[in-house]
Structures are given as structure tokens and as C-alpha cells.
Amino acid sequence: MLIVKKFGGTSVGNKERIFRVAQRCIADYQKGHEVVVVLSAMGKTTDELIAKAREINPHASKREMDMLLTTGEQTSVALMAMAMGALGVPAISLNAFQVQMNTTSRYGNAHLKNIDTDRIRRELEQHKIVIVTGFQGVDKYDDYTTLGRGGSDTTAVALAAVLHADACEIFTDVDGVYTADPRIVKNARKLKEITYDEMLDLATAGAGVLHNRSVEMAKKYGVKLVVRSSLNESEGTVVKEEVDVEKMLVSGVALDKKAARISVMGLKDEPGIAFRLFQILAKNNINVDIILQSIGRDNTKDISFTVDEEEADEVVALLEENKTRITATEIKCKKEVAKVSIVGAGMMSNPGVAAKMFEALYSSGININMISTSEIRITVLVDIKDGERAMNAIHDAFGLAE
Amino acid sequence: MLIVKKFGGTSVGNKERIFRVAQRCIADYQKGHEVVVVLSAMGKTTDELIAKAREINPHASKREMDMLLTTGEQTSVALMAMAMGALGVPAISLNAFQVQMNTTSRYGNAHLKNIDTDRIRRELEQHKIVIVTGFQGVDKYDDYTTLGRGGSDTTAVALAAVLHADACEIFTDVDGVYTADPRIVKNARKLKEITYDEMLDLATAGAGVLHNRSVEMAKKYGVKLVVRSSLNESEGTVVKEEVDVEKMLVSGVALDKKAARISVMGLKDEPGIAFRLFQILAKNNINVDIILQSIGRDNTKDISFTVDEEEADEVVALLEENKTRITATEIKCKKEVAKVSIVGAGMMSNPGVAAKMFEALYSSGININMISTSEIRITVLVDIKDGERAMNAIHDAFGLAE
Numbered sequence: 151m152l153i154v155k156k157f158g159g160t161s162v163g164n165k166e167r168i169f170r171v172a173q174r175c176i177a178d179y180q181k182g183h184e185v186v187v188v189l190s191a192m193g194k195t196t197d198e199l200i201a202k203a204r205e206i207n208p209h210a211s212k213r214e215m216d217m218l219l220t221t222g223e224q225t226s227v228a229l230m231a232m233a234m235g236a237l238g239v240p241a242i243s244l245n246a247f248q249v250q251m252n253t254t255s256r257y258g259n260a261h262l263k264n265i266d267t268d269r270i271r272r273e274l275e276q277h278k279i280v281i282v283t284g285f286q287g288v289d290k291y292d293d294y295t296t297l298g299r300g301g302s303d304t305t306a307v308a309l310a311a312v313l314h315a316d317a318c319e320i321f322t323d324v325d326g327v328y329t330a331d332p333r334i335v336k337n338a339r340k341l342k343e344i345t346y347d348e349m350l351d352l353a354t355a356g357a358g359v360l361h362n363r364s365v366e367m368a369k370k371y372g373v374k375l376v377v378r379s380s381l382n383e384s385e386g387t388v389v390k391e392e393v394d395v396e397k398m399l400v401s402g403v404a405l406d407k408k409a410a411r412i413s414v415m416g417l418k419d420e421p422g423i424a425f426r427l428f429q430i431l432a433k434n435n436i437n438v439d440i441i442l443q444s445i446g447r448d449n450t451k452d453i454s455f456t457v458d459e460e461e462a463d464e465v466v467a468l469l470e471e472n473k474t475r476i477t478a479t480e481i482k483c484k485k486e487v488a489k490v491s492i493v494g495a496g497m498m499s500n501p502g503v504a505a506k507m508f509e510a511l512y513s514s515g516i517n518i519n520m521i522s523t524s525e526i527r528i529t530v531l532v533d534i535k536d537g538e539r540a541m542n543a544i545h546d547a548f549g550l551a552e
Numbered sequence: 553m554l555i556v557k558k559f560g561g562t563s564v565g566n567k568e569r570i571f572r573v574a575q576r577c578i579a580d581y582q583k584g585h586e587v588v589v590v591l592s593a594m595g596k597t598t599d600e601l602i603a604k605a606r607e608i609n610p611h612a613s614k615r616e617m618d619m620l621l622t623t624g625e626q627t628s629v630a631l632m633a634m635a636m637g638a639l640g641v642p643a644i645s646l647n648a649f650q651v652q653m654n655t656t657s658r659y660g661n662a663h664l665k666n667i668d669t670d671r672i673r674r675e676l677e678q679h680k681i682v683i684v685t686g687f688q689g690v691d692k693y694d695d696y697t698t699l700g701r702g703g704s705d706t707t708a709v710a711l712a713a714v715l716h717a718d719a720c721e722i723f724t725d726v727d728g729v730y731t732a733d734p735r736i737v738k739n740a741r742k743l744k745e746i747t748y749d750e751m752l753d754l755a756t757a758g759a760g761v762l763h764n765r766s767v768e769m770a771k772k773y774g775v776k777l778v779v780r781s782s783l784n785e786s787e788g789t790v791v792k793e794e795v796d797v798e799k800m801l802v803s804g805v806a807l808d809k810k811a812a813r814i815s816v817m818g819l820k821d822e823p824g825i826a827f828r829l830f831q832i833l834a835k836n837n838i839n840v841d842i843i844l845q846s847i848g849r850d851n852t853k854d855i856s857f858t859v860d861e862e863e864a865d866e867v868v869a870l871l872e873e874n875k876t877r878i879t880a881t882e883i884k885c886k887k888e889v890a891k892v893s894i895v896g897a898g899m900m901s902n903p904g905v906a907a908k909m910f911e912a913l914y915s916s917g918i919n920i921n922m923i924s925t926s927e928i929r930i931t932v933l934v935d936i937k938d939g940e941r942a943m944n945a946i947h948d949a950f951g952l953a954e
Contacts, residue, residue: 165608199627203630205567207634207638209638210634210637211633211637214634214644214645215630215634217633217647218630218631218634220626221627221630224619224623224626225601228616228617228620228623231619232605232616235612236611242615292649292650292671293650
């Protein structure tokens with residue numbers, strides 16, 4: 151078997167942890183498996199490097215930021231190879247240039263284009279554990295790039311895809327994917343399996359275990375993903391195309407407290423107004439989530455939508471600037487909101503799911519602000535103070551604790 | 553003019569220093585010069601990385617050590633490019649892979665083979681200051697290497713050679729090359745010029761301003777070297793083939809307190825014994841300096857030689873192991889010795905120099921242990937307690953303070 155194992159920054163944060171990860175990889179190696187390890191930068195290294203850069207130039211070029219940040223993973227992989235060496239196992243570290251992990255030139259948020267597998271294959275054939283820097287690439291100019299948020303997961307999945315790995319294990323600080331965040335819902339249950347689509351919708355809905363991009367890539371190339379704990383040996387959750395167990399109506403409930411609702415009031419009821427509004431946001435790379443249009447006073451209409459809380463101020467500023475162009479009379483922003491979502495592949499063939507969710511909220515006296523649905527997801531916007539209670543109520547209503 | 557400027561780790565040790573170096577380079581850039589900057593890792597970074605590695609694996613593979621250490625210079629050059637950016641000047645950082653600074657595969661102590669100038673030329677043509685990582689290279693396997701001691705100086709000189717630079721300025725914490733270490737000889741004088749050969753002999757004799765390898769390379773390719781202070785604007789010392797001023801009899805006095813004398817006693821007076829002895833040392837990469845053979849008792853001979861103080865214990869252990877093979881009866885080691893050397897291109901044509909040096913030592917009541925000479929250098933071994941006094945006596949005798 152060829153296994154790709156990815157460990158995040160916390161898992162390699164100090165000497166003891168580095169050795170724990172090394173031993174874990176060696177265990178697979180000694181079973182006769184080929185092992186490729188993908189690592190992030192140690193602990194808070196990336197944050198520290200960013201702080202150092204900001205101190206020197208708050209508007210440093212992204213090309214130079216990536217040149218700086220890529221030293222972080224290079225440090226991790228070299229130290230890991232040394233740790234495995236100390237344990238008597240042949241290992242070699244490779245960075246993005248040595249692998250030839252080719253990406254686009256969008257520094258800070260590059261996309262993988264292709265990965266040369268020659269060097270990795272050659273090292274595996276020599277019975278080495280191969281340790282690859284996550285998060286980074288090189289572009290056609292031979293400049294370093296970074297892959298943006300969740301980048302190391304993407305590296306791991308991409309490597310698993312091109313190497314036709316039997317599994318791609320993503321080690322995190324949680325045991326796997328749960329029916330709900332166990333810190334909020336006490337009787338949340340770990341899922342044995344989940345489909346790519348469910349995982350994608352859960353990620354979008356704020357369940358932070360895996361980043362969207364890596365799940366999308368896993369789905370595209372059929373990479374069997376396993377989400378496991380770096381702290382214990384428990385089995386984790388398998389993410390794949392079809393789950394073997396009977397499809398559950400709902401596989402998880404997610405809560406996202408980092409939403410903000412923007413309301414644009416008094417828009418003229420003319421064609422093209424909504425287009426203009428959302429074009430402004432798209433041009434500025436603002437992701438818009440739930441959208442709701444309602445009728446305002448005097449032949450006008452109101453449009454509300456949710457954005458990332460962090461981007462809310464920027465959105466308000468952008469819209470205030472363009473107030474006349476979009477014919478708005480007032481722009482409001484509410485940050486004290488949360489999104490609660492249920493996700494389940496079984497939802498498609500079961501029409502009663504939404505009703506059941508709303509009933510659970512009604513019974514708990516929770517007011518719904520906005521609603522949005524996809525094929526396998528239903529999301530509602532509630533007041534932030536109701537968020538955790540809503541999550542528990544829904545979790546109970548669908549009997550997710552089993 | 554194309555100028556290569558090299559700054560050591562101390563010169564880029566913190567934000568303020570980085571900006572000071574940036575401004576210094578920008579000053580040349582704004583005069584219309586093309587500027588290539590070579591940097592070492594910041595402050596104690598390399599030592600810290602080595603310590604981190606030792607903690608994990610005291611016998612880490614050199615290949616992985618180089619993978620780790622090369623992150624140091626990459627951090628320096630990225631931050632420097634950001635600093636120049638903050639000052640409004642276009643700059644780009646390049647590491648050994650981006651330049652294609654090709655070396656042998658002797659990790660930890662690689663030699664430069666060839667340097668691709670394409671990328672640097674292209675960036676210079678776009679009116680950028682180009683900032684290159686010192687000390688590092690890549691080998692034919694695309695693995696990182698480091699150049700060993702004085703490596704960043706070597707990088708700078710090599711770049712100056714291949715780019716046909718008009719000058720290669722090496723910035724240090726001293727003003728230039730002095731007739732003697734100003735901390736020991738109060739009236740030591742800064743030299744305006746010195747020849748490559750004199751500089752080489754001074755470096756060998758323990759004057760630590762420049763590393764041998766970089767001076768040798770400068771000589772080979774006729775690179776005009778300038779040793780300057782990173783702390784002030786003084787002119788420094790020019791190192792070149794021929795000095796314009798009248799050749800001085802002696803241009804400098806150097807003191808090396810890090811010597812040790814090894815004496816191997818009672819060797820059989822047979823052919824091949826000395827060969828065997830020095831072969832053992834050569835195989836273990838031990839550099840031997842002054843060698844003296846004398847007649848011992850009962851038809852035996854004694855051989856004494858000096859080595860680096862740091863290697864003395866290893867040498868003694870090696871020789872004790874091979875005691876019977878080399879027919880030695882006793883091995884002695886004395887660490888409380890110092891080498892005092894005078895260097896001067898004018899020495900070749902002036903036979904009285906040695907006598908004058910010995911007279912100065914005699915007048916000061918200093919005993920000479922061993923003597924060694926090259927074409928332009930005379931070195932004597934004295935007791936360590938006499939070292940500084942010997943240096944001053946010689947400095948005075950040759951009137952080096954002018």
C-alpha cells in the first residue's frame with residue numbers, strides 16, 4: 151500500500167511531537183507500506199514569519215511573502231527526516247522545488263497545476279520515507295508560491311492523487327468528522343464514513359475539519375480521505391464517493407458563528423440592480439452566501455445576504471461608496487448572527503427534512519432570519535445567542551446521537 | 553558599474569539593521585549602479601538551527617542539515633527585499649535554486665561549480681536590486697548544499713566573477729584590513745591596499761577578516777575585493793593583484809592563539825614513518841601547519857607539528873591508536889601556544905626580514921618554539937602568554953604604525 155499522511159503545524163510543534171509523528175509513520179513503513187508524509191510549518195511558525203514581515207513592510211509583495219513563508223515547511227520536513235534518521239529509518243525531505251510541485255503564479259493563493267512524481271518514486275523505490283513540504287509550490291518562473299488556506303491538505307490530496315495512493319490520511323486535533331461539534335453538542339457522534347459531497351457541504355457550513363479545496367480535489371480524483379486524530383490511534387472518518395452504510399437522512403449539524411448579515415434597503419425595482427450590487431462584491435473577491443430579496447416600501451426592494459464576518463466592514467464600505475449606483479437608501483450590517491446547517495446525502499429523497507428542522511427550532515422558540523438550501527444541505531440564519539441551542543435541538547430532533 | 557555587496561549575519565540581525573543595509577544598497581542603486589546583494593542568515597539563526605537539529609539528531613545526515621540551514625538565508629533575503637520595497641525600490645530575492653548556483657554534492661562543505669547568470673541579469677535589466685542567498689547551492693540532484701565556513705564571502709566573490717562585477721564589497725564589523733589586530737596592537741594602521749597573496753597568507757595566519765577560499769577565488773578571477781565596515785562609511789581596504797603604492801616590506805602582523813603543538817617522540821629512524829604519520833592525519837581531514845623534525849635519543853627522531861587547537865584532542869587520540877604502527881614512544885600536546893606571523897609581498901626581494909623579526913622577539917625576551925616560512929610569510933610559534941607582546945614588538949620593529 152502507498153499511504154500519504156498529512157500532519158498539521160500543531161502535530162510537529164516541538165521535539166516530542168516530531169518524534170511521535172515519526173514513530174507513527176515508521177509503524178506503517180515497517181508494515182511494508184510506502185509512506186509519503188506531508189507537513190505544515192511547525193506550530194506558530196507561519197504566524198511568526200508573517201508578523202516579522204509586517205514589521206518590515208505591512209504591504210510586502212506577495213511574491214516575497216511566499217519566499218519567506220516557504221522556509222517554514224522546509225524546516226519541518228528537514229527536522230522530521232532527522233528524527234526518522236535518529237530512529238534508524240531512511241527518510242528524505244523534499245520541498246516544492248525538489249518535487250517540482252508546479253502551480254499558477256498567484257502568490258499567496260496559487261493553484262496546483264501538475265506534480266512531477268519522478269523524484270518521489272525514486273526515493274520510495276530506495277525504501278525511504280519521503281517527507282514533502284505542504285502548502286507550497288513553484289511557478290513557471292521558479293518562484294515559490296503558497297496555496298492559501300488549507301494548503302497542506304491540498305498538497306496531501308494532490309500527492310495521493312498523482313501517486314495513486316491507497317489512502318490519504320489527514321491528521322488533525324479531532325478524532326474524525328462528528329455529527330456536530332462535540333464541544334457544543336455533548337452527545338455528538340463520530341461518523342465512520344461520509345461522502346465527499348456531505349463533507350463539502352459541512353465544510354462550507356463551518357465545520358472546520360477539512361478545507362473545501364482538498365475535499366473537492368479528493369472527489370475529483372477519487373482519493374480515499376481519512377480524517378484521523380494525531381493524538382490517538384482511533385480509526386477516524388473515511389470520506390469517499392459512496393458510503394457503505396445505509397444513507398443517513400442527516401449526517402451532521404454545523405454551526406458557523408462567523409457570519410454577518412448585510413441588508414441593502416430601498417433599491418429601485420429595476421432590472422440590473424441586483425446584478426450591479428453583486429458584481430461589485432465579486433470584483434472584490436467577496437464570497438456571498440445566503441441571499442434573500444424582499445419587497446420594501448414604496449415600490450422598492452430590499453436585498454439581504456450573508457458574508458464572512460471578517461469581510462463585513464469592507465462590504466459595507468464598498469456598498470456605501472456605490473450607494474447611488476445601486477440606488478440604495480440604507481445599508482445595514484448585523485454581526486450577531488450564526489448559520490446553522492444540516493447536511494445529509496439522504497436528504498435528496500426525503501422531502502420532510504426541512505420541515506423537521508424548522509419544527510425543532512420552533513419548539514425551542516428560536517427565530518429563523520433567513521433560509522438557504524442546496525441538494526444535500528439546509529442552512530438557517532439565527533441570532534448568535536440561539537446558535538448553540540439551535541444546534542442541540544436539531545441534533546436531538548434527528549436522533550443523531552443514535 | 554555593477555557592484556556585488558555582501559553583508560554578514562550581524563549586519564542583518566534585526567529590523568533596524570536590515571533597513572540600514574537596504575539604504576546602503578539603495579544609495580548605490582540611486583547613483584545608477586547595478587546592485588547585487590549577498591546575505592548570510594540573520595544573527596544567530598544558523599547556530600539556532602544547528603542546535604535545533606542536534607536536539608533531534610546529533611548525527612543528522614549532512615544532506616538534511618543543509619536542507620535545514622538554507623532556510624536561514626532565504627529568510628534574510630526575503631525580508632531584505634521587503635525592506636527595499638518599503639523604501640520604494642524594486643528588489644527581488646533569489647535563493648540558490650532560483651539562481652541555479654550549482655555545486656558539488658559534498659553537503660556541508662560543497663564547492664561551487666557554475667552559476668547561471670540568466671535570472672540575475674534579467675532582474676537587473678528590469679532595474680531591480682537583486683538579493684541572493686549566500687552560503688548555499690544546489691547539486692545535480694536538486695538538493696541544497698552549503699559552502700562551509702566563509703561561504704557567503706565565496707558566494708559574493710563567485711557572483712562578482714561570473715557577472716564581471718566592477719567590485720565585490722565585503723562588509724564586516726571592522727573597517728578593513730589592519731597591519732595588526734587593533735584590539736591587541738593599539739597603533740595598528742588600516743591598509744589602503746593589499747595583494748591577494750598577502751591577504752591569503754594573513755588569513756592562513758589567523759587574521760580572520762576574509763576566508764581563504766573567497767580570496768583564492770578573487771585572485772583566480774581577478775575580482776577586485778573591498779573589505780569595508782557595515783557600521784560606517786569609511787573606505788576600507790582594497791584587495792587586488794598588484795598594489796599601486798610602493799610595496800611594503802611587511803604589510804601586516806597576525807596572531808593565532810588557536811594553535812596547539814603536537815610532539816610525537818621516539819620514532820624509528822626509518823623511511824616511511826613520517827609518511828605514515830601524516831597520512832593518518834590527512835585521511836581524517838586534519839590540517840597540519842608548521843612541521844619540525846628533530847633528532848631524539850638512541851637513534852630515534854621526534855616530529856612536532858601544529859594543528860588547530862579544536863582538533864588537538866582528536867589528533868592525540870588518533871596517534872595513540874596508531875602508536876605502534878608509527879613506532880612512537882610518546883605523544884605530547886601543548887595547547888598554550890600561539891602563532892605570530894608577518895606577511896608582506898616585499899619580503900621576497902628583501903632577505904633581512906626574518907632576521908629583523910627574530911631580533912625584535914629576542915629583544916623582548918620572547919622564546920621561539922618553531923619557525924615556518926612561505927614566500928611572503930614568516931610564522932613563529934611562541935608561548936601563548938608571549939603572543940600579544942610578540943605582535944606589538946614586531947609591529948614596532950617594522951614601523952607599521954608609520
